[in-house]
Amino acid sequence: xxxxxxTPKHLITATGQRVTLRCSPRSGDLSVYxxxxxxxxxxxxLIQYYNGEERAKGNILERFSAQQxxxxxxxxNLSSLxxxxxxxxxxxxxxxGLSETQYFGPGTRLLVL
Amino acid sequence: xxxxxxxxxxxFVQEKEAVTLDCTYDTSDxxxxxxxxKQPSSGEMxxxxxxxxxxxxxxTEGRYSLNFQKARKSANLVISASQLGDxxxxxxxxxxxxxxxxxxxxFGKGTHLIIQP
Numbered sequence: 527x528x529x530x531x532x533t534p535k536h537l538i539t540a541t542g543q544r545v546t547l548r549c550s551p552r553s554g555d556l557s558v559y560x561x562x563x564x565x566x567x568x569x570x571x572l573i574q575y576y577n578g579e580e581r582a583k584g585n586i587l588e589r590f591s592a593q594q595x596x597x598x599x600x601x602x603n604l605s606s607l608x609x610x611x612x613x614x615x616x617x618x619x620x621x622x623g624l625s626e627t628q629y630f631g632p633g634t635r636l637l638v639l
Numbered sequence: 640x641x642x643x644x645x646x647x648x649x650x651f652v653q654e655k656e657a658v659t660l661d662c663t664y665d666t667s668d669x670x671x672x673x674x675x676x677k678q679p680s681s682g683e684m685x686x687x688x689x690x691x692x693x694x695x696x697x698x699t700e701g702r703y704s705l706n707f708q709k710a711r712k713s714a715n716l717v718i719s720a721s722q723l724g725d726x727x728x729x730x731x732x733x734x735x736x737x738x739x740x741x742x743x744x745x746f747g748k749g750t751h752l753i754i755q756p
Contacts, residue, residue, distance in 0.1 A: 528683075559743050569730065571743025582742045616684060625672050625691050628744060630684035 529553065530631035532617050538637045544605040547634045551598055551619030557581070558600040559620070559628055560592055564613035575600055576622065607638045642666065643731050643747035651753050652721055659706070660716040660750045662731030670736035673714040674744065675705065678728040687729075690714055726754045 529552035539545055551558050560572040562585075571584035575594035586592075589607075594600040604611060614635050618628040644663045652658045664673065675687040690698045690705045698705040706715040718725055728751050732744040 528685075561743065568748050569732075569744075569746040571745070574743055584743050614682060618684075625689065627674065627686050627689055629686060630676070632683050635682070 528629040528631065530617060530619050530629055532615075532631035532634050534634060535632065536635050536637075538639065539607060540639055541607055541609060543607050543638075544603065545607065545636065547602040547604070547615055547617075547636075549600045549602070549617030549619075549631055551600070551617075552629055555619035555621055555629075556598065557620045557622055557626075557628075558594055558598070559618040560586075560600070560602050561616040561618065561630075562613045563616065563633075564610075566610070569616075572602070604636070609638050612636055612638045641747075642745045643733055645729075645731055645747035645750050647750045648748075649751040649753070651755055654723060654754050654756050655720055658718040658721050658725070658752060660718075660729050660731075660752065662714045662716065662747060664712050664714060664731070664733050666712075666733065666735055668735040668737045672734045673705070673707070674732045674734070675703070675714075675716045676730045676732060677725075678730065678749070680727070684730075688716065721754050723754050723756060726752060728752075 531550045533548045556577045559574045563569045572586040574582040592602045614633045616633045618630045620626040620628045671692045673690045677685045688700045688703045702719045704717045728749045730749045731747045
């Protein structure tokens, strides 16, 4: 158990809908990262938050947004969903620093029908 | 160009044999970190080992070691005495300092390792 929790574990929804994925980082970790794993694109970094502020953006679509709350949990919002958004979404957390390991949550498996 | 290249899509290895999973990387940043993760069929991502670009010695963690050849930009994972439970996808990843430590990990496409009894 990495100490990172994600809910829900599975999500099935329809095209055009909006969903919210939730992540709670390990105790003491201020950085939260979101990743998408799909068969087409592999594992891709989406966005990072550090202590409530957006820190870095990766290949995140404009239809996707995230935020980190004062209690450090984070939410990833996916809107106007398309079939291609079906993927495994991971949250990871770490303390700050280049060498610091990112510990991954169990992921949320999203299926868009 | 790909930043992380894993050239072995799949590997079959006999139980108890040593395994080397290849990873080459591409960066012009002198400061970077290299990570290996394991993803079993259940889907979670499990951290295995880390190597910093300035580390003088190869990293080791139990049965895992990292064969770091900086000049060749290679960071191969070695698993000694493989076990059936080692069957999984293995991902090599890199984090560069140019982002101020802020950027996420860049992953390779992974190697699917199957350990045969």
